[in-house]
Every structure is written in structure tokens, then in C-alpha cells.
Amino acid sequence: MPDRPPFPARQAQPPGLTYLQYSPDGKRLLVAGCGNYARSFKTGDNGDPDMLTDVHDDTYALAAGNDFAILGCEDGTVCEYEVPSGDMKKMLVRSTLPIRSIxxxxxxxxxxxxxxxxxxxxxxxxxxxxxxxxxxxxxxxxHLTYDPSGKYLAASGTDGIIYIYLMNTAEPKLFKTIDGVIQRLETAQEASSKCVWHPDGRAFACATGTREIKVISVEDGAHQRVFAGEHNDNITSLAWSPNGALLASSSADDQLVVWETKTQKMLKKFNYEKILDIAWQSKGENIFNWTTSNGEAFIIPNFLKDDTHIALLKGPKVKAPFFHDPLDDKSAGVNGRAPLVNGQGRARAGTPDSLDQLLGPDDENEYDWIEDDDGAGYINENGKRTGEHLGQPNGHFGKRNRAEIWQPRIHEPFQPGATPWRGNRKYLCLNLIGFVWTVDQDTHNTVTVEFYDREMHRDFHFTDPFLYDRACLNETGALFSAPAKDDQPAVIFYRPHETWTTRSDSRISLPDGEEAICIALSSKYIVAVTNQNYVRVWTLHGTPVRLWRMKGSPAVTCAAWEDFVMTVGNGAVGADGCTQLTYCIDNVRLDETHQNQDILALGTLPEDSDLDEVSLKSVFWSDVGDPCIYDSNGVLLTLLHWRRQGHAKWVPLLDTRQLDRLKDGKKEETYWPVAVAGERFHCIILKGGDKTPYFPRPLLTEFDFHLPVSRPIDKPKNGDGDEEDDDTATETVAAGTIRLEEEYVRTSLLLDLLDDQIQSQGSQAGHESKTQLIRREVQADKILIQLLAMVCREGEDTGMKALEIVRLFRDRGGKSLDAAARVAERWGRTVLGDKIREYAERRIMGLDEMMDDE
Structure with a gap:
């Protein structure tokens, strides 16, 4: 037997679909439905409502402003009406089929x-x-709904897909599609698939086919918290309270449920029949409203009776319920420090931050409780705090808070290969060996390790009570770290893939107050950089071998390969107000430093970038043991001559912005770095606005190295702006020259990296490495000979460039020079051929430099 509402129904419409919506100022409640009219109820007034009488047909959609109403009807018209007069102002748009949402x-x-x-x-x-x-x-x-900022428009399709459109651009565009949440519903069905935005604008709630309510974060489309277990039929309507602390839901089984946002627990449950649409009073008053399929409108003042429930309704704004809220992660800052905002000091120091965005500009009444009982000017005539008693904006000079002093922007720490939380899951590690991912189960986590080569290693899965938040994976084992929890210290856990003893794993406890902010695993050592800026090194089974404190502070990240450890930290402040990243490379076994506090070279922002700065995205070692970095500009770089102090330089291997697949401008994608192996860049392609990989496990893609040596030559334009095709041969030669120039620089770079490796090994260098070095030298000379032929084809005036190319030959035996002379003679360049032979003779005599002719 359904419950009887505490207040009688207001007959608003004939029986049928009936909808309601509050005006933004909360002073009016608009109700429309199957009648060719609508009603506007004044808040707190039990008198007759105002009427909108000139409605064309049955109303299926409505939107309310403070002094106007917009109604969408079955005849396809969308009209705007004045409120309270009810006069029709204009027809805004018309459709050939019934309107369903506004x-x-x-x-x-x-x-x-x-x-x-x-x-x-x-x-x-x-x-x-x-x-x-x-x-x-x-x-x-x-259904259609705007987020509170107007940036996004959520569209719930009848195909069961949510389409998120980006509306703050010159031309609105599709930002993201979210499948597998809402059910497939026809437009005329009473069940709801509407995306109801949380007041903080970062997430929305929607009903699922399993009669649950899921919260979805808009930026990444991840599934967050779930409200479940109270509805046994299709959900018909959802409504957040104005401060986001409560969620109300109604269903076709005559259940009206009020939930607490933070805990997702049911606070109150009612049995009211035939509810179609629900709404809280839009300014936080304890008034709740709903309409029924009988055309009735219920306006219930003092809806919540429990004082704790009323306190939630009228309390401060509450954030959307995330599994792992990015705002909470940012509030911790680096090494426990508060985050810095735009180089203007710590958060809340006179600078807007995420909490300000949640409170919004309308929260002037935050200080309404202050009474000006002593006439000291704490509040004005409107009951608002004036702030005049505070003096100067930053206080008296001698009493300014230290937090208000300018401070630089620092780079946040990160774990290479790991992704942030999206919903209740995240990747702890992604590389060419496999991947490690964890799922938050509230009381514990579950960790899964999967390998690409299952014949070599077996996948495993375990329950994680320590809540591991970082991981590394290589051919020898898996490494995990967990922060301190309750009375338990921070731990580091190593599990080898193979063992010949009973106990295979090792667990290391860190000193009190110390936690790992990034970890690394090589074939010989475990490395952890902690929040105290210590670099701690153990053997694979937990024997400590090295300990030192980083000079660059705060620490950012680290990576390890065999005996080498690369650490990255914040250094001196640059001209842009951001700290420069510095790196060190140490040999753990020999206790030697190869690079000490050198600057990690990041590029500059492109003119059309919407970022604040270029950031470091990943640090890793290549399969042959060369340090590599990947930045937010999409550039992959490697470190040349890193074994010699003061000689190291960062050299680009690939600029992903110049990939051929992006030249037509139709693809919008970014790349998540995974590894450098086999002289290729291995990555994950991110599409649809994604910034990190998500589930199901994405496929790996590989790209050949391509150094950004020069850009292709544009075809000349005619007077009409069209490309001319007059000189195809010249164009082909130019394109071939550019291709060979890039190939030569790339081959020379790989040759230098291999040469550095062989020289560092000395007499221990293998025969295979030396043979490969000779092959690369021959390959470099072959490219130069091809480049010489291209230059000779261009004409007589390229002789000086041709001779410069000849001087780049690495072959000391004269074979490459003989081939170059023959190429010159083949193209009729007799003088050039003579100079090449003259240079060959001087080179054989040991005189590598040829005198320039006047």
C-alpha cells in the first residue's frame, strides 16, 4: 500500500507525462505536461499558480529561467513564454517530429x-x-543536460550511448562517448537515462539497466561510485540537492529514495506512487517536489525531518563522489607540501583554486553567521561581511602570511608507466614485459600482473591489503611499494618470477615518516626515491647497498637499468617561474657519477598550446641501455655521450606531432610512452580526448625513429592559391634529399650511441657489437653517397655542398671516396671528381682538412 504524502496534491495537468523544473532563483516551480497549458507555482505561496495558456500542444520538454519559460511540444515547436504573465514571446525553433528534451x-x-x-x-x-x-x-x-559551467552538453541516446559534446569552442564538437552505462530506451518511455550533473560539474549521475545509479567523471569517462540496492524497477528520475550532499531517485516500483552522496547510503525511503519527475528547491530550502503520471504536482515543505539530514541539505557544498578524487591527490602536494598555483604561492593564498571552483561565486552567504554585534563593521547593511576590517588585501606588511610570498611552480612526482586513478582502477605499470593493474575494493585492493609472453611467465593475481600504489615489472621480477597506513610503515615488496628456494619474495619496511614517491627495478637492484629525497638502493632480495640524498629537491622520478640509476628532481627556477628539472646518472656497483645535476632539456610550448608549461611525461632506459625521456609536446629524446661527465646532450629521436598519420589534420590523438626497443618507439595511441590508457587493455603501437631534421618543401602556389605541378623532377629530388639527410643524421646518432657503449666496455666489448659498429659506419657512408648523387643532380652550383658531404665519410680506406668520385663523373661533374680524388690523397696521407680554393 503506497504511503500518503504529507501534503495534498496540486492538480497541475491531465493524466499523462508531467514534468517540473525550478527557476534558477528558486522562486518558481514550472509544471507542464499533456495539457495545452503550463503552470507556474510560487515558492511559499499556496495560492493559485500563474498560467501559461497559449501552449501549442502536449509538452514533452521544458526549461525555466527566472522570468521566462521554454516549452517543447508534440507538434515540434519550441516556444518562449514570459513568466508570470504567460504571454508567448517567440518561437525559437521548429522540428518535424515531437520535441523530447530542452x-x-x-x-x-x-x-x-x-x-x-x-x-x-x-x-x-x-x-x-x-x-x-x-x-x-x-x-x-x-535527454539533454548542460553541466553547471556550460562547457559540456550530455546527450543520452536511444542507442544506450552517452555523447558528451564540448560547447565552449568556436564550433561544438564531440568530446567523448560513454557506452555500457545507460540502457537503450525509446524517447517516449517513462524510464530515465538522463545525465544529471553534480553541482561541482566534474561528474554526472545516471540510471543503469540494472536499476543502479552510477556516477561518471566527465574528463575521463571513468565509472566512479554507485548508489545501489534500493530500486526494483526502472528509475524514472534523479535529482541532486543544490549543494550536492544528497541525491534523490524515484522508480517505477513507487519508491522514492534519498541518498547521502559521501557514503552512497540510503538515508530515507518513501513509498509514493507513480512518480515521474522530482526536484529539490534550487536554493537549498527544505522543499521537495515531484509530479506523477496522474498529472499531479506535490510540493512538500519541511520534507526532511531528521536534523542530521537537514544539516546535510543546508551544509557546505560537497564534492562529487569519486573513488580517488584528483582534488584530494592535489591537495597533498609534493612530499606533503601544499600545491603551488600559477607561480603565485600556495593554494588558498589569495589565488583561486579547486575549492573556490566548488564553492562558486554565489556562496557569499558563507559568512552569514557572523553578527556585527559590536558595530565594528564586520557586515554591511545586507548582512554580508565587508572585509574592511581586514585592512590591505595582503594584510599589514609586517604581518603577511608566509604562504602569500611568491613561490615557484614545481614539478610533481610521478611513477613512469603508471596512470592516475580512473574510477576504482588504475595501471601501476605498463611496459613491453606486461602490465600491472589494481582495483579498489574499498577495504582492500586486488592486483593483477599479466605478461605478453605467457610461455615465459605465468600471470598472477593477489589480494592487496597494503594498497600498493606503485609498481615495476621486468624480466626478473615485479616490484611494488605502498604508503604508510595506520601504524604500519611504508613497505616495498619484491617478487621474483623464478626461484629455487621456498620463500621467494622479500619485503622492505621504510623508516617512520618516509614513503617512496617513485621506485625503479633493474636486473640487479631495487631503487626507491623517498619523500625525504633519499635514494635508497637494495639488492633484489633486500640487502641495502647504497644510500644518498638527492641534490635536486623535491624529487620527481627515477629509472634503473643494470648498474645504472637515473634520478630526476627540481632544480633552479627558470625564467618562466617554474623550476628546471635536473638529472643525475650513477653507477651503483662502482659508486661513480656519470652526470651530476645536469639540466633535463624540455622544449618550449607551441603557440597554439593551452598548457601552462612543457612537462616530463616519462623516463625510461632503452633496451640497449640509453636514457630516454618523453615530454608533453610529444617529443621522444635520448641522451648521447651520457657516460662522459659534461658531454651529455639530449637528442630528439621522434616528434610525434610530425607523424605522417597526422598530416591531414583529421586525426586528433596523443601517445602514451611505453618503451624504446628495437630502434622503435613503442606507445599506446590515445583518442577521444583521453590523456591516459584505460580498460580494456589497449594495444601497443610502434613507430620508427624520425629525427625532426627539416620539414618537407611546400609546393609553390599560383595566383589562385593552388599548388603548381610544373617541376615534378625538381620536387622529387628535393624530397629525396630531405629523406636522405634525416636518414644520415639518424644513422649517425645510433652509430654514436653504439660507439659510446663499446668504448665503455673496453676489452670486454663483444665481437657482435664491434661488427655491428662497422656495419653502421658502412651504412652511413652509403647514405652519403646517395645524398651526393642527389646533390649532383641539382646542378653545377652545388659543388661546395657536394664536397662537404664527401668530408663526412667515415671510411678511411678510400673505397667510399672512390665511389663518390665515380658518382660525380657520372653526372658530368669533372671538377668535383678531381677535387674528391685530391681530398682522398690528402686523407690517405693523414691530412684530413683540404685547403679551400679561392
């Missing part, structure tokens, strides 16, 4: 309209001729 942008300048047609129409309220069409969805849209 969303009003937060600034009230645009409305998004969906119907049984396939397209979404975004209309300017002030100029109806300005219409934008959104057509990236293949099926009709059942």
Missing part, C-alpha cells in the same frame, strides 16, 4: 533541443537564425 545553457544564451529526429539543434535565444547542428550520434536523443 537544455538551457547556464548563461541562458542558448538552448539545446532534441526531438525524434537524429540531430540536436543548438539555438541562440537572441538570434534564432544562429543554429548549430550536432550530428555525431546515429540515433535520436532522449
Amino acid at each position: 537544455a538551457l545553457s547556464p548563461d541562458e544564451k542558448f538552448i539545446a533541443v532534441s526531438s525524434d529526429e537524429l540531430e540536436i539543434k543548438v539555438v541562440n535565444r537572441d538570434d534564432m537564425e544562429q543554429i548549430t547542428f550536432l550530428r555525431e550520434h546515429p540515433k535520436p536523443i532522449k
Whole structure:
């Protein structure tokens, strides 16, 4: 037997679909439905409502402003009405099929309209001729909702897919699609698949086919918390309280449930029949409203009776329920320090931060509890705090808070190969050996390790009570670290893939107050850089061998390969107000330092970038033992001559922005670095605005190295701006020259890296490495001979360049020089051929430099 509502129903519409919405100021409740009219109820007034009488047909969608209402009808019209007069002002747009949803942008300048047609129409309220069409969805849209900032428009499709459109660009575009959450519903069904945005704008709630309510974060599309277990039929409506602390839901089984956002627990449950649409009073008053399929509207003042529930409703704003909230992670900062904001000091030091965004500009009443009982000017005539008693904006000079002093921006620590939390799961490690991922189960985590070569290693899975947050994986074993928890110290756990003893793993406890901010694993050592800026090194089974403190502080990351450890930290402040990254490379076995506090070379931001700075994305060693980095510009670099102090230089191996697959401008994708192996860059392609890989496990892609030596020569333009095709032969020669120049620089770089490796090994260098070195030298000379032929084809005036190419030959025996002379003679360059032979004779005599002719 359904419960009886505490207040009688207000008959608002004939029986049928009935909808309601509050005005932004909370003073009016608009109700529309199957009648050719709508009603506007005044908050706190039990008198007759105002009428909107000139409605064309049954209303299926509505949007409310403070002094206007927009109604979408079955006849395909969308009209704007004045409130409270009810006069129709204008028709905004028309469709050939019934209107199903209307969303009003937060600034009230645009409305998004969906119907049984396939397209979404975004209309300017002030100029109806300005219409934008959104057509990236293949099926009709059942619901439309703007996020509180107006940046995103969520469209719930009848195909069971959520389409997120980016609306703050010159042309709206599809930002993300989210599948597997909402159920497939026809536009006329009473069940809801609407995306209801949390007031902080970072996530939305929607009903699933399993009668649960899932929270989805908009930036990454990850599944966050779930409200479940109280509905036994399709959910018909959802509504967040204005401060986001409560969520209400109704279902076709006559259940109305009020949930607490933080805990996702049911606070109160009612049995009211035939509820179709629900709404909280939009300014936080304890008033709750719903409509039924009987056309009734219920307006319930003092809806919540429990004082704790009322305190939640009227309390401060609450963040959207995330498994691992990025705002909480940022608030901890680096090594326990508060994060720095735009180089202007720590957060909350006179600078807007994420909490300010949550509170919003309307939270002036945050200080309404202050009473000006002594007339000291704490509040003004409106009851608001004036702030005049505080004096100067930054306080008196001698009493300024230290946090208000300018401080530089520092680089946050990170674990190479790991991703941030998305929902309740994250990758702890991604490389060519395999991948490690963890799932948050509230009381514990579950960790899974999978390998690409399952014939070599077997996958394993275990329950993780320590909550490991970092991991490394290589051919010898898996390494994990966990922060301190309760009375338990921070731990590092190593598990080898093979063992000949009973106990195979080793567990290391760190001193009190110390935690690992990044870890590394080589074939010989375990490395951890801690929040005390210590670099701790153990053998694989836990015997400590080295300990030192980093000079670059705070620490950022580390990587290890065989005997070598590379550490990265914050250094001196650069001209842009951000600390420069510095790196060190140490030989653990010999206790030698190869590079000491050298600057890690990051590029500059492109002009069209929306980032604040170029950041380091990953640090790793190649398969042959050369340090590599990948930056936010999409550039892969390796360190040349790193074994010699003062000689190291960062050289680009690949600029992913110049890949051929991106030249047509149609693809928008970025790349997640995984490894450098086999003279290729191995990565994961990220599409759809993703910044990190997600599940299911993505496929690896590899790209050949391509040094950004020069850009292709553009074809000349004619007067009409079209490309000319007059000199195809010249164009082919130029393109061939550019290709060979890049190939030569790349081959020379790989040759120098191999030469450095062989020289460091000395007499222990293997025959295979030396043979490979000779092959690379021959390959470099072959490329130069091909390049010489290209230059000779260009004409007589390229003789000086041709002679410069000859001087680059590495062959001391004269074979390459003889071949070069023959190439010159083949193209009729007799003088050039003579000079090449003259240079060959001088080179044989040991005189490598040829005198320049006047």
C-alpha cells in the first residue's frame, strides 16, 4: 500500500507525462505536461499558480529561467513564454517530429533541443537564425543536460550511448562517448537515462539497466561510485540537492529514495506512487517536489525531518563522489607540501583554486553567521561581511602570511608507466614485459600482473591489503611499494618470477615518516626515491647497498637499468617561474657519477598550446641501455655521450606531432610512452580526448625513429592559391634529399650511441657489437653517397655542398671516396671528381682538412 504524502496534491495537468523544473532563483516551480497549458507555482505561496495558456500542444520538454519559460511540444515547436504573465514571446525553433528534451545553457544564451529526429539543434535565444547542428550520434536523443559551467552538453541516446559534446569552442564538437552505462530506451518511455550533473560539474549521475545509479567523471569517462540496492524497477528520475550532499531517485516500483552522496547510503525511503519527475528547491530550502503520471504536482515543505539530514541539505557544498578524487591527490602536494598555483604561492593564498571552483561565486552567504554585534563593521547593511576590517588585501606588511610570498611552480612526482586513478582502477605499470593493474575494493585492493609472453611467465593475481600504489615489472621480477597506513610503515615488496628456494619474495619496511614517491627495478637492484629525497638502493632480495640524498629537491622520478640509476628532481627556477628539472646518472656497483645535476632539456610550448608549461611525461632506459625521456609536446629524446661527465646532450629521436598519420589534420590523438626497443618507439595511441590508457587493455603501437631534421618543401602556389605541378623532377629530388639527410643524421646518432657503449666496455666489448659498429659506419657512408648523387643532380652550383658531404665519410680506406668520385663523373661533374680524388690523397696521407680554393 503506497504511503500518503504529507501534503495534498496540486492538480497541475491531465493524466499523462508531467514534468517540473525550478527557476534558477528558486522562486518558481514550472509544471507542464499533456495539457495545452503550463503552470507556474510560487515558492511559499499556496495560492493559485500563474498560467501559461497559449501552449501549442502536449509538452514533452521544458526549461525555466527566472522570468521566462521554454516549452517543447508534440507538434515540434519550441516556444518562449514570459513568466508570470504567460504571454508567448517567440518561437525559437521548429522540428518535424515531437520535441523530447530542452537544455538551457547556464548563461541562458542558448538552448539545446532534441526531438525524434537524429540531430540536436543548438539555438541562440537572441538570434534564432544562429543554429548549430550536432550530428555525431546515429540515433535520436532522449535527454539533454548542460553541466553547471556550460562547457559540456550530455546527450543520452536511444542507442544506450552517452555523447558528451564540448560547447565552449568556436564550433561544438564531440568530446567523448560513454557506452555500457545507460540502457537503450525509446524517447517516449517513462524510464530515465538522463545525465544529471553534480553541482561541482566534474561528474554526472545516471540510471543503469540494472536499476543502479552510477556516477561518471566527465574528463575521463571513468565509472566512479554507485548508489545501489534500493530500486526494483526502472528509475524514472534523479535529482541532486543544490549543494550536492544528497541525491534523490524515484522508480517505477513507487519508491522514492534519498541518498547521502559521501557514503552512497540510503538515508530515507518513501513509498509514493507513480512518480515521474522530482526536484529539490534550487536554493537549498527544505522543499521537495515531484509530479506523477496522474498529472499531479506535490510540493512538500519541511520534507526532511531528521536534523542530521537537514544539516546535510543546508551544509557546505560537497564534492562529487569519486573513488580517488584528483582534488584530494592535489591537495597533498609534493612530499606533503601544499600545491603551488600559477607561480603565485600556495593554494588558498589569495589565488583561486579547486575549492573556490566548488564553492562558486554565489556562496557569499558563507559568512552569514557572523553578527556585527559590536558595530565594528564586520557586515554591511545586507548582512554580508565587508572585509574592511581586514585592512590591505595582503594584510599589514609586517604581518603577511608566509604562504602569500611568491613561490615557484614545481614539478610533481610521478611513477613512469603508471596512470592516475580512473574510477576504482588504475595501471601501476605498463611496459613491453606486461602490465600491472589494481582495483579498489574499498577495504582492500586486488592486483593483477599479466605478461605478453605467457610461455615465459605465468600471470598472477593477489589480494592487496597494503594498497600498493606503485609498481615495476621486468624480466626478473615485479616490484611494488605502498604508503604508510595506520601504524604500519611504508613497505616495498619484491617478487621474483623464478626461484629455487621456498620463500621467494622479500619485503622492505621504510623508516617512520618516509614513503617512496617513485621506485625503479633493474636486473640487479631495487631503487626507491623517498619523500625525504633519499635514494635508497637494495639488492633484489633486500640487502641495502647504497644510500644518498638527492641534490635536486623535491624529487620527481627515477629509472634503473643494470648498474645504472637515473634520478630526476627540481632544480633552479627558470625564467618562466617554474623550476628546471635536473638529472643525475650513477653507477651503483662502482659508486661513480656519470652526470651530476645536469639540466633535463624540455622544449618550449607551441603557440597554439593551452598548457601552462612543457612537462616530463616519462623516463625510461632503452633496451640497449640509453636514457630516454618523453615530454608533453610529444617529443621522444635520448641522451648521447651520457657516460662522459659534461658531454651529455639530449637528442630528439621522434616528434610525434610530425607523424605522417597526422598530416591531414583529421586525426586528433596523443601517445602514451611505453618503451624504446628495437630502434622503435613503442606507445599506446590515445583518442577521444583521453590523456591516459584505460580498460580494456589497449594495444601497443610502434613507430620508427624520425629525427625532426627539416620539414618537407611546400609546393609553390599560383595566383589562385593552388599548388603548381610544373617541376615534378625538381620536387622529387628535393624530397629525396630531405629523406636522405634525416636518414644520415639518424644513422649517425645510433652509430654514436653504439660507439659510446663499446668504448665503455673496453676489452670486454663483444665481437657482435664491434661488427655491428662497422656495419653502421658502412651504412652511413652509403647514405652519403646517395645524398651526393642527389646533390649532383641539382646542378653545377652545388659543388661546395657536394664536397662537404664527401668530408663526412667515415671510411678511411678510400673505397667510399672512390665511389663518390665515380658518382660525380657520372653526372658530368669533372671538377668535383678531381677535387674528391685530391681530398682522398690528402686523407690517405693523414691530412684530413683540404685547403679551400679561392
